[in-house]
Amino acid sequence: MIDRIASLGRLGLDIVTSFGRSGQFLAGVLAGVPRPVTGFPLLIKQLYSVGVLSLAIVVVSGLFIGMVLGLQGYTILSDYGSEAAIGQMIALTLVRELGPVVTALLFAGRAGSALTAEIGLMKATEQLSSMEMMGVDPLRRVIAPRLWAGFIAMPVLAVIFSVVGIWGGMLVGVDWLGVFEGSFWGNMQSSVDFVDDVMNGVIKSVVFGFVCAWIAVYQGYDCVPTSAGISSATTKTVVYSSLAVLGLDFVLTAVMFGDF
Protein backbone atom coordinates (compact mmCIF):
# COMPACT_ATOMS: atom_id res chain seq x y z
CA MET A 1 0.00 0.00 0.00
CA ILE A 2 2.72 2.42 1.05
CA ASP A 3 4.67 1.33 -2.04
CA ARG A 4 1.74 2.24 -4.25
CA ILE A 5 1.49 5.68 -2.71
CA ALA A 6 5.24 6.11 -3.04
CA SER A 7 5.17 5.18 -6.71
CA LEU A 8 2.32 7.62 -7.27
CA GLY A 9 4.35 10.31 -5.57
CA ARG A 10 7.38 9.45 -7.69
CA LEU A 11 5.28 9.70 -10.82
CA GLY A 12 4.03 13.13 -9.78
CA LEU A 13 7.55 14.28 -8.99
CA ASP A 14 8.79 12.95 -12.34
CA ILE A 15 6.12 14.84 -14.22
CA VAL A 16 6.81 18.08 -12.37
CA THR A 17 10.58 17.67 -12.82
CA SER A 18 10.25 17.06 -16.55
CA PHE A 19 8.06 20.16 -16.89
CA GLY A 20 10.63 22.12 -14.95
CA ARG A 21 13.52 20.74 -16.99
CA SER A 22 11.78 21.46 -20.28
CA GLY A 23 11.07 25.02 -19.12
CA GLN A 24 14.69 25.51 -18.11
CA PHE A 25 15.78 24.01 -21.39
CA LEU A 26 13.51 26.38 -23.31
CA ALA A 27 14.88 29.36 -21.42
CA GLY A 28 18.39 28.20 -22.26
CA VAL A 29 17.56 27.81 -25.94
CA LEU A 30 15.73 31.13 -26.24
CA ALA A 31 18.66 32.87 -24.57
CA GLY A 32 20.86 31.34 -27.27
CA VAL A 33 19.22 33.08 -30.22
CA PRO A 34 21.18 32.14 -33.36
CA ARG A 35 23.75 34.86 -33.95
CA PRO A 36 22.70 37.02 -36.91
CA VAL A 37 25.66 36.18 -39.15
CA THR A 38 27.08 32.85 -38.05
CA GLY A 39 23.74 31.36 -37.01
CA PHE A 40 21.90 32.25 -40.18
CA PRO A 41 23.21 29.41 -42.42
CA LEU A 42 22.30 26.91 -39.68
CA LEU A 43 18.77 28.30 -39.52
CA ILE A 44 18.44 28.15 -43.32
CA LYS A 45 19.55 24.53 -43.33
CA GLN A 46 16.97 23.62 -40.69
CA LEU A 47 14.24 25.61 -42.44
CA TYR A 48 15.01 23.53 -45.51
CA SER A 49 14.75 20.19 -43.74
CA VAL A 50 11.85 21.15 -41.47
CA GLY A 51 9.82 23.38 -43.79
CA VAL A 52 10.59 22.73 -47.43
CA LEU A 53 10.74 18.95 -47.10
CA SER A 54 7.38 18.95 -45.27
CA LEU A 55 5.82 20.85 -48.13
CA ALA A 56 4.93 17.79 -50.21
CA ILE A 57 2.89 16.04 -47.52
CA VAL A 58 1.23 19.31 -46.50
CA VAL A 59 0.21 20.19 -50.05
CA VAL A 60 -1.09 16.73 -50.85
CA SER A 61 -3.08 16.43 -47.61
CA GLY A 62 -4.41 19.96 -48.02
CA LEU A 63 -5.62 19.18 -51.51
CA PHE A 64 -7.40 16.02 -50.47
CA ILE A 65 -8.90 17.47 -47.31
CA GLY A 66 -10.24 20.40 -49.32
CA MET A 67 -11.70 18.04 -51.90
CA VAL A 68 -13.36 15.90 -49.23
CA LEU A 69 -14.76 19.02 -47.54
CA GLY A 70 -16.18 20.07 -50.90
CA LEU A 71 -17.81 16.70 -51.51
CA GLN A 72 -19.22 16.28 -48.01
CA GLY A 73 -20.31 19.89 -47.77
CA TYR A 74 -22.10 19.66 -51.08
CA THR A 75 -23.95 16.51 -50.05
CA ILE A 76 -25.15 18.10 -46.80
CA LEU A 77 -25.84 21.59 -48.09
CA SER A 78 -27.69 20.43 -51.19
CA ASP A 79 -30.33 18.90 -48.88
CA TYR A 80 -31.16 22.46 -47.87
CA GLY A 81 -30.76 23.87 -51.34
CA SER A 82 -27.91 26.10 -50.29
CA GLU A 83 -24.96 24.65 -52.20
CA ALA A 84 -23.76 28.20 -52.75
CA ALA A 85 -22.66 28.35 -49.11
CA ILE A 86 -20.06 25.67 -49.82
CA GLY A 87 -17.28 28.21 -50.36
CA GLN A 88 -17.98 29.80 -47.02
CA MET A 89 -18.01 26.43 -45.29
CA ILE A 90 -14.75 25.24 -46.84
CA ALA A 91 -12.92 28.50 -46.24
CA LEU A 92 -13.98 28.93 -42.62
CA THR A 93 -13.28 25.30 -41.74
CA LEU A 94 -9.84 25.38 -43.30
CA VAL A 95 -8.71 28.81 -42.21
CA ARG A 96 -9.92 28.58 -38.64
CA GLU A 97 -9.47 24.93 -37.71
CA LEU A 98 -8.23 22.34 -40.15
CA GLY A 99 -5.40 24.41 -41.61
CA PRO A 100 -3.51 25.01 -38.36
CA VAL A 101 -4.48 21.74 -36.65
CA VAL A 102 -3.91 19.21 -39.43
CA THR A 103 -0.71 20.95 -40.48
CA ALA A 104 0.53 20.78 -36.90
CA LEU A 105 -0.31 17.08 -36.66
CA LEU A 106 1.46 16.37 -39.95
CA PHE A 107 4.33 18.58 -38.86
CA ALA A 108 4.71 16.64 -35.61
CA GLY A 109 4.75 13.36 -37.52
CA ARG A 110 6.94 14.46 -40.39
CA ALA A 111 9.38 16.98 -38.91
CA GLY A 112 9.05 16.63 -35.14
CA SER A 113 9.89 12.94 -35.05
CA ALA A 114 12.89 13.51 -37.33
CA LEU A 115 14.16 16.30 -35.07
CA THR A 116 13.86 14.09 -31.99
CA ALA A 117 15.59 11.14 -33.62
CA GLU A 118 18.39 13.33 -34.97
CA ILE A 119 19.10 15.07 -31.67
CA GLY A 120 18.67 11.82 -29.74
CA LEU A 121 21.22 10.07 -31.92
CA MET A 122 23.60 13.01 -31.55
CA LYS A 123 23.27 12.56 -27.82
CA ALA A 124 23.69 8.77 -27.97
CA THR A 125 26.84 9.06 -30.07
CA GLU A 126 28.07 11.77 -27.69
CA GLN A 127 28.30 14.43 -30.37
CA LEU A 128 26.58 16.89 -28.05
CA SER A 129 29.01 16.32 -25.21
CA SER A 130 32.01 16.52 -27.52
CA MET A 131 30.70 19.84 -28.77
CA GLU A 132 30.63 21.04 -25.19
CA MET A 133 34.21 19.82 -24.78
CA MET A 134 35.21 21.96 -27.77
CA GLY A 135 33.56 24.94 -26.16
CA VAL A 136 30.61 25.03 -28.57
CA ASP A 137 27.26 25.44 -26.86
CA PRO A 138 25.04 22.66 -28.28
CA LEU A 139 21.92 24.58 -27.24
CA ARG A 140 22.97 27.44 -29.46
CA ARG A 141 24.53 25.44 -32.26
CA VAL A 142 22.14 22.46 -32.55
CA ILE A 143 18.91 23.11 -30.66
CA ALA A 144 18.16 26.80 -31.20
CA PRO A 145 18.21 26.72 -35.04
CA ARG A 146 15.84 23.73 -35.01
CA LEU A 147 13.43 25.35 -32.59
CA TRP A 148 13.37 28.60 -34.53
CA ALA A 149 12.99 26.76 -37.82
CA GLY A 150 9.91 24.94 -36.52
CA PHE A 151 8.56 28.19 -35.16
CA ILE A 152 8.95 29.95 -38.53
CA ALA A 153 8.05 27.09 -40.87
CA MET A 154 4.78 26.06 -39.23
CA PRO A 155 2.68 29.19 -40.01
CA VAL A 156 4.00 29.19 -43.58
CA LEU A 157 2.99 25.56 -44.01
CA ALA A 158 -0.43 26.16 -42.43
CA VAL A 159 -1.20 29.07 -44.73
CA ILE A 160 -0.15 27.05 -47.77
CA PHE A 161 -2.31 24.16 -46.52
CA SER A 162 -5.37 26.41 -46.28
CA VAL A 163 -4.89 27.88 -49.73
CA VAL A 164 -4.35 24.49 -51.37
CA GLY A 165 -7.37 23.13 -49.48
CA ILE A 166 -9.61 25.94 -50.68
CA TRP A 167 -8.37 25.35 -54.19
CA GLY A 168 -9.15 21.62 -53.83
CA GLY A 169 -12.62 22.47 -52.56
CA MET A 170 -13.11 24.76 -55.54
CA LEU A 171 -12.02 21.99 -57.92
CA VAL A 172 -14.70 19.68 -56.52
CA GLY A 173 -17.42 22.23 -55.82
CA VAL A 174 -17.17 24.46 -58.86
CA ASP A 175 -15.53 22.40 -61.58
CA TRP A 176 -17.01 19.03 -60.77
CA LEU A 177 -20.32 19.53 -58.93
CA GLY A 178 -21.20 22.73 -60.74
CA VAL A 179 -21.69 25.27 -57.97
CA PHE A 180 -21.75 28.75 -59.50
CA GLU A 181 -18.26 30.20 -59.18
CA GLY A 182 -19.42 33.73 -58.38
CA SER A 183 -21.47 32.66 -55.39
CA PHE A 184 -18.68 30.31 -54.27
CA TRP A 185 -16.21 33.20 -53.93
CA GLY A 186 -18.83 35.81 -53.03
CA ASN A 187 -20.21 33.86 -50.07
CA MET A 188 -16.67 33.13 -48.96
CA GLN A 189 -15.56 36.73 -49.13
CA SER A 190 -18.59 38.06 -47.31
CA SER A 191 -18.20 35.65 -44.40
CA VAL A 192 -14.42 35.37 -43.95
CA ASP A 193 -12.87 38.28 -42.12
CA PHE A 194 -9.15 38.83 -42.55
CA VAL A 195 -8.33 39.74 -38.96
CA ASP A 196 -10.89 37.60 -37.14
CA ASP A 197 -10.51 34.44 -39.18
CA VAL A 198 -7.28 34.42 -41.19
CA MET A 199 -5.03 36.12 -38.66
CA ASN A 200 -6.43 34.09 -35.76
CA GLY A 201 -5.64 30.96 -37.77
CA VAL A 202 -2.11 32.21 -38.30
CA ILE A 203 -1.74 32.93 -34.57
CA LYS A 204 -2.93 29.39 -33.85
CA SER A 205 -0.34 27.93 -36.20
CA VAL A 206 2.42 30.03 -34.64
CA VAL A 207 1.50 28.64 -31.22
CA PHE A 208 1.32 25.08 -32.56
CA GLY A 209 4.65 25.43 -34.35
CA PHE A 210 6.29 26.64 -31.19
CA VAL A 211 4.82 23.83 -29.08
CA CYS A 212 5.61 21.09 -31.61
CA ALA A 213 9.19 22.24 -32.11
CA TRP A 214 9.73 22.64 -28.37
CA ILE A 215 8.44 19.15 -27.59
CA ALA A 216 10.49 17.63 -30.41
CA VAL A 217 13.82 19.17 -29.49
CA TYR A 218 13.28 18.67 -25.75
CA GLN A 219 12.43 15.00 -26.17
CA GLY A 220 15.53 14.53 -28.31
CA TYR A 221 17.78 16.42 -25.91
CA ASP A 222 16.37 14.68 -22.84
CA CYS A 223 16.14 11.13 -24.19
CA VAL A 224 17.86 8.10 -22.67
CA PRO A 225 20.87 7.71 -25.00
CA THR A 226 20.15 4.16 -26.14
CA SER A 227 18.32 2.87 -29.20
CA ALA A 228 15.29 2.02 -27.05
CA GLY A 229 15.45 5.48 -25.49
CA ILE A 230 15.52 7.21 -28.87
CA SER A 231 12.60 5.17 -30.15
CA SER A 232 10.49 5.94 -27.08
CA ALA A 233 11.46 9.62 -27.29
CA THR A 234 10.33 9.72 -30.93
CA THR A 235 7.02 8.12 -30.02
CA LYS A 236 6.56 10.56 -27.15
CA THR A 237 7.22 13.49 -29.46
CA VAL A 238 4.43 12.50 -31.81
CA VAL A 239 1.97 11.60 -29.02
CA TYR A 240 2.63 14.64 -26.83
CA SER A 241 2.68 17.03 -29.78
CA SER A 242 -0.64 15.72 -31.10
CA LEU A 243 -2.29 15.91 -27.68
CA ALA A 244 -0.88 19.36 -27.01
CA VAL A 245 -2.05 20.62 -30.40
CA LEU A 246 -5.58 19.28 -29.98
CA GLY A 247 -5.88 20.52 -26.40
CA LEU A 248 -4.46 23.95 -27.18
CA ASP A 249 -6.70 24.18 -30.22
CA PHE A 250 -9.75 23.90 -28.00
CA VAL A 251 -8.45 26.57 -25.65
CA LEU A 252 -7.49 28.93 -28.48
CA THR A 253 -10.79 28.39 -30.29
CA ALA A 254 -12.70 29.12 -27.08
CA VAL A 255 -10.72 32.33 -26.58
CA MET A 256 -10.80 33.49 -30.21
CA PHE A 257 -14.20 32.43 -31.52
CA GLY A 258 -16.24 31.69 -28.40
CA ASP A 259 -18.72 34.45 -27.66
CA PHE A 260 -18.11 35.20 -24.03
Added chain:
Amino acid sequence: MAQRTTEIIVGLFMIAGLAALLVLALQVSGLSPSSAESTYTVYADFNDTGGLTPRGRVSMAGVTVGTIESIALNKETFQARVTMSIRSDVDNIPADSSAVIRTSGLLGEQYIDISIGGDMESLQAGDSFYSTQSAMNLERLISNFASGR
Protein backbone atom coordinates in the same frame (compact mmCIF):
# COMPACT_ATOMS: atom_id res chain seq x y z
CA MET B 1 23.63 20.37 -51.32
CA ALA B 2 25.34 23.66 -51.86
CA GLN B 3 24.51 26.30 -49.29
CA ARG B 4 23.40 28.68 -52.01
CA THR B 5 20.85 26.25 -53.46
CA THR B 6 19.41 25.63 -50.01
CA GLU B 7 19.13 29.36 -49.40
CA ILE B 8 17.32 29.87 -52.70
CA ILE B 9 14.87 27.04 -52.02
CA VAL B 10 14.14 28.30 -48.50
CA GLY B 11 13.65 31.79 -49.94
CA LEU B 12 11.14 30.39 -52.44
CA PHE B 13 9.41 28.58 -49.57
CA MET B 14 9.01 31.81 -47.61
CA ILE B 15 7.76 33.60 -50.74
CA ALA B 16 5.22 30.82 -51.28
CA GLY B 17 4.02 31.34 -47.70
CA LEU B 18 3.65 35.08 -48.19
CA ALA B 19 1.86 34.54 -51.50
CA ALA B 20 -0.53 32.11 -49.79
CA LEU B 21 -1.24 34.69 -47.08
CA LEU B 22 -1.90 37.25 -49.80
CA VAL B 23 -4.35 34.88 -51.48
CA LEU B 24 -6.12 34.36 -48.15
CA ALA B 25 -6.31 38.11 -47.66
CA LEU B 26 -7.43 39.18 -51.12
CA GLN B 27 -9.28 36.23 -52.62
CA VAL B 28 -10.68 34.42 -49.59
CA SER B 29 -11.48 37.17 -47.11
CA GLY B 30 -12.17 39.74 -49.81
CA LEU B 31 -9.94 42.32 -48.19
CA SER B 32 -9.52 45.09 -50.71
CA PRO B 33 -6.70 47.59 -50.38
CA SER B 34 -9.24 50.42 -50.14
CA SER B 35 -11.21 48.83 -47.30
CA ALA B 36 -9.87 51.36 -44.82
CA GLU B 37 -11.83 54.13 -46.50
CA SER B 38 -13.63 56.71 -44.42
CA THR B 39 -17.15 56.10 -43.19
CA TYR B 40 -19.82 57.92 -41.24
CA THR B 41 -22.12 56.57 -38.57
CA VAL B 42 -25.91 56.45 -38.60
CA TYR B 43 -28.33 54.77 -36.20
CA ALA B 44 -31.59 52.89 -36.47
CA ASP B 45 -33.94 51.67 -33.73
CA PHE B 46 -35.66 48.33 -34.30
CA ASN B 47 -38.34 46.56 -32.30
CA ASP B 48 -36.79 43.21 -33.14
CA THR B 49 -33.40 42.66 -34.78
CA GLY B 50 -33.89 38.90 -35.13
CA GLY B 51 -30.62 37.27 -36.08
CA LEU B 52 -28.82 40.45 -37.10
CA THR B 53 -25.15 40.39 -36.08
CA PRO B 54 -22.31 42.93 -35.98
CA ARG B 55 -20.11 42.88 -39.12
CA GLY B 56 -23.23 42.20 -41.17
CA ARG B 57 -23.73 44.25 -44.29
CA VAL B 58 -25.83 47.29 -45.00
CA SER B 59 -27.00 47.52 -48.56
CA MET B 60 -28.94 49.79 -50.90
CA ALA B 61 -30.58 48.26 -53.92
CA GLY B 62 -28.51 45.14 -53.28
CA VAL B 63 -25.19 46.97 -53.32
CA THR B 64 -23.22 46.86 -50.07
CA VAL B 65 -22.66 50.41 -48.82
CA GLY B 66 -21.62 49.79 -45.23
CA THR B 67 -21.40 47.46 -42.27
CA ILE B 68 -23.16 47.01 -38.93
CA GLU B 69 -20.90 48.17 -36.13
CA SER B 70 -22.83 47.20 -33.03
CA ILE B 71 -26.26 46.29 -31.72
CA ALA B 72 -27.29 47.41 -28.24
CA LEU B 73 -30.47 47.66 -26.24
CA ASN B 74 -31.87 51.13 -25.65
CA LYS B 75 -33.09 50.86 -22.06
CA GLU B 76 -35.56 53.73 -22.30
CA THR B 77 -37.49 52.61 -25.34
CA PHE B 78 -36.74 48.87 -25.06
CA GLN B 79 -35.71 48.90 -28.67
CA ALA B 80 -32.50 47.67 -30.25
CA ARG B 81 -30.21 50.45 -31.39
CA VAL B 82 -28.13 49.41 -34.38
CA THR B 83 -25.03 51.43 -35.20
CA MET B 84 -24.06 51.34 -38.85
CA SER B 85 -21.09 52.82 -40.66
CA ILE B 86 -21.82 53.90 -44.21
CA ARG B 87 -19.18 54.64 -46.84
CA SER B 88 -18.53 58.35 -47.07
CA ASP B 89 -19.05 58.48 -50.82
CA VAL B 90 -22.67 57.40 -50.30
CA ASP B 91 -23.63 60.73 -48.72
CA ASN B 92 -27.00 61.37 -50.31
CA ILE B 93 -29.32 58.91 -48.55
CA PRO B 94 -32.66 60.75 -48.32
CA ALA B 95 -33.54 61.61 -44.71
CA ASP B 96 -36.88 59.83 -44.85
CA SER B 97 -35.40 56.51 -46.02
CA SER B 98 -36.24 53.49 -43.94
CA ALA B 99 -34.00 50.69 -42.67
CA VAL B 100 -35.41 47.20 -43.25
CA ILE B 101 -34.00 43.94 -41.93
CA ARG B 102 -34.03 41.31 -44.65
CA THR B 103 -32.73 37.78 -45.03
CA SER B 104 -30.55 36.81 -47.98
CA GLY B 105 -31.96 33.62 -49.40
CA LEU B 106 -33.97 31.21 -47.30
CA LEU B 107 -31.27 30.38 -44.76
CA GLY B 108 -28.79 33.15 -45.37
CA GLU B 109 -27.62 35.77 -42.95
CA GLN B 110 -29.70 38.84 -42.14
CA TYR B 111 -28.71 42.28 -43.34
CA ILE B 112 -30.06 45.79 -43.37
CA ASP B 113 -31.53 47.09 -46.58
CA ILE B 114 -32.08 50.81 -46.93
CA SER B 115 -35.31 51.62 -48.78
CA ILE B 116 -34.89 54.95 -50.46
CA GLY B 117 -37.24 57.76 -49.53
CA GLY B 118 -38.00 60.91 -51.45
CA ASP B 119 -36.75 63.67 -49.17
CA MET B 120 -34.50 66.34 -50.59
CA GLU B 121 -32.43 66.45 -47.42
CA SER B 122 -30.00 63.61 -46.79
CA LEU B 123 -28.94 61.74 -43.66
CA GLN B 124 -26.00 63.27 -41.84
CA ALA B 125 -23.46 61.55 -39.60
CA GLY B 126 -25.05 60.74 -36.23
CA ASP B 127 -28.62 60.85 -37.56
CA SER B 128 -31.13 58.08 -36.99
CA PHE B 129 -33.44 56.47 -39.49
CA TYR B 130 -36.95 57.84 -39.07
CA SER B 131 -38.73 54.62 -39.91
CA THR B 132 -37.56 51.04 -39.55
CA GLN B 133 -38.99 47.64 -40.27
CA SER B 134 -38.05 44.78 -37.97
CA ALA B 135 -36.95 41.31 -38.91
CA MET B 136 -39.63 39.03 -40.20
CA ASN B 137 -40.32 36.47 -37.50
CA LEU B 138 -41.76 33.36 -39.08
CA GLU B 139 -43.04 31.96 -35.78
CA ARG B 140 -44.92 35.13 -34.90
CA LEU B 141 -46.33 35.28 -38.41
CA ILE B 142 -47.65 31.72 -38.16
CA SER B 143 -49.08 32.21 -34.66
CA ASN B 144 -50.83 35.41 -35.75
CA PHE B 145 -52.26 33.58 -38.71
CA ALA B 146 -53.33 30.59 -36.59
CA SER B 147 -55.06 32.74 -33.99
CA GLY B 148 -56.85 34.59 -36.75
CA ARG B 149 -55.57 38.08 -35.94
